[in-house]
Amino acid sequence: MSENERRTVGERGQVTIPKALRERFGITGGDTVVIHEETGKLVIERPVTREELAEGYRQRAQQHRELAGELAGVSTEADEQLGDSPEW
Secondary structure, three states: OOOOOOOOOOOOOOOOOOOHHHHOOOOOEEEEEOOOOOOOEEEEEEEHHHHHHHHHHHHHHHHHHHHHHHHHHHHHHHHHOOOOOOOO
């Protein structure tokens, strides 16, 4: 099946999502989808679940902790190489 398969819009504005795409994106009957416009295109996508959102925040927090650790190390190294900053 081509991803560019044509579908006819019904009188009530309904369109059937091709089976292969539903399977690929895990969309089943009764699921909710989000429909929005993006740079002149109509986009249909699965909404982000609370767990997916929470996992994203956890990963982001971990990245921030790692970056803070790196910066602390760099700051210590700079102090060792350059000495304390002068009092202004």
